[in-house]
Amino acid sequence: MSLEAIKSVGIDIGTSTTKLILSELTLGRVSSHFALPHFDIIDRKVTYVSEIISTPLKNVDEIDLLTLAGWLEQEYRRIGLSLSEIKSGAVIITGETAIKKNADALLHYMAERSGDFVVAIAGASLEGVLAGRGSGASEYSKKVKGIVANIDIGGGTANVALFKQGKVLDTITFHVGGRLVEIDSAGEVLAVSQSLQPWLFSKNYLLEKGMRLTLKQISDLSSGLCKDMLDCLVGKMPIGTVKALVHSASSETLPMINDVMISGGVGRLALEGPPPTLGEAAKYNDIGPILAAELMKALKNYPFSVVESSQTSRATVIGAGMQTTKISGATISIAPEHLPLRNIPVVKMSYSETALEQYIERLFFQGKELFHENSKVPFAISLAEMPYLPYLKLKGLAEVLGKVYARLFPRATALVVVCENDMAKALGQALRLQLAADMDVICIDQVVVEYGDYIDIGEPLNDTMVPVVVKTLAF
Structure with missing residues (x-):
């Protein structure tokens, strides 16, 4: 088997946090010499993981591009590598960051400076699929008979992807996230996301900036969000009846879920247990720790088996494998x-x-x-x-x-x-x-790709050949 090792980077720019991962990927040819060339990532080794930073914002509507660029340059210096030495990578812009005013500017900025990287704005559905692949839910579904759901909860949304035998069946995204309500250590409400307002209104919840909440009130609010989300996933509440909580869904009905994995920032917090005090609950200035605790409590009331994910807050891309092919212009x-x-x-x-x-x-x-x-x-x-x-x-x-x-x-x-x-x-x-x-x-033709790969198609060479680059996300 012919092998090639490449250095690759994965960068995830999300609603609340941003992180960078450096990996070494080993690519091996998995097709015979008599078949079309097809390479796969046969080994991956994470060699550096950055600190998880708060995604820099100029204001509620704009990403701070200069601060973000400065952080990336600092990380490259810390790693001791230049961009030219990074052969491939993936930059995924997710969550509410993807809908900021200058999200497209960020996309172009990253594309210009990232060589042969996959640079993509991930909508909620794609974000859920990527998280499910990163958490291990997709791989786990190949080993069991039933359907595995990955619930990836970040700052702004809960992105759910359903897998069976490694394939995506459905996706659904809820307005459930740790940063939808921001609070201080005294329980004072600092901000309430607009995306939560329809659900609050439907439940007759009054929640405004400047109000002071007790630990129990925050727990009740978080419990209500989790209950409606899980009721929807098991079919107790049809998707059409919880439109105030549903951001988007690939279909009106969902199949029966057997196993559940939790990932995302809230997934990581779930491992820490419930916060004992209001001060502990507000350590990130949001309701994330309480939401995580209430989710784990609520899951016990549903017929799911909760399976531990291989990754929680780092359930994201660690880079991208890459292969280049030149194909004949005679058949295209x-x-x-x-x-x-x-x-x-x-x-x-x-x-x-x-x-x-x-x-x-x-x-x-x-x-x-x-x-x-x-x-x-x-x-x-x-x-x-x-x-x-x-x-x-x-x-x-x-x-x-x-x-x-x-x-x-x-x-x-x-x-x-x-x-x-x-x-x-x-x-x-x-x-x-x-x-x-x-x-x-x-x-x-004459190119082998998989669902979820990305491709580049270059300009024709001498009117007879077209270069094609196939990039496979690594998790």
């Missing part, structure tokens, strides 16, 4: 004016003639939940293990792909399809006939 269909493309997330589909349109529609809805639907290319579609398709069936596949994509992503300027086998040129031409003139098609 491209729109050169759209290249290069960077950091395009991958949604993987399997071909089936049964209920094809409903399947593709559900898959694209999931992609819409996970990724940036307003971007010019929200995601790439990977067609894996495709059978040989005669022309009429290939045309039928193109019709469904084109119709559903155009309807769900009217602002997109290109449809990107990644095929494992040699069919890109024919499929690309069939797709072009289905789409409007202002929607281009980029269809490449």
Whole structure:
């Protein structure tokens, strides 16, 4: 097996906290020499973990870019490495940070300075999936028969991802987080997040800045949040009846959950036990410690098995593995004016003639939940293990792909399809006939990708080759 070791960085910029992790990843070829080259991360070693800092903000609406940049430079100096020595990495912007006024400026700033990094604004659904992979819930679901839910609770939201056999089934995000109510050591309310107001109103809770709360009042408030969230997860309260608490959901009903893992900052606090005094409860100037204690207490009333996660507050990316491939231009269909493309997330589909349109529609809805639907290319579609398709069936596949994509992503300027086998040129031409003139098609083959990978597609080389970089997030 051919091996390659690379240094990689994972940076998570969240609502409340920011952290950096340096890792050494070993990439190994897992395909035979007679098959398409496919590398996997076969070993990972974390070599440095930064202190978890408070995410620097100029004000409630803006990230402090200069302070954040200064901290990153300081961390690189501490590690003793320059950016040029870091071969790959991942910068994930999550939580309420992702909706700050200058979040896009942060995205571009990081992309310009981060070389071959995955740089992504993670919506609540993607954040939940990443956390579930980082906590070990995704991997654990491969070993058990039932469905495993990872509840990742940070400062602003609780992001829940449901896994079965390593695959994402559903996601749901709640307005439940430790920093939604800020308090001081005397119990005085310093701030109440706007996102919590609809739920407070629905429960006839009066909570305003300047009010003074007792430990019991904060516990009752936290208990109410946890109960409604867990009632929704077990189906006692339909999603439609708790809209004041639900930020977003991939479907209206959830399957039965067997096991639960807790991650995020609140997950770490849950390991510490309930705070004995108001002063202890307010040590982070928010309700996080009490929310964590009430969640662990509430879980005992539900039919879940609570499984310890392998990571809690650091359940995030530690970097990204990377492989570069050059593919022949003879078998692909491209729109050169759209290249290069960077950091395009991958949604993987399997071909089936049964209920094809409903399947593709559900898959694209999931992609819409996970990724940036307003971007010019929200995601790439990977067609894996495709059978040989005669022309009429290939045309039928193109019709469904084109119709559903155009309807769900009217602002997109290109449809990107990644095929494992040699069919890109024919499929690309069939797709072009289905789409409007202002929607281009980029269809490449001979590339192996997995759900959740990111790809870069470079400019054509000598009109015959296209370089493709596949980046796999490491946890």
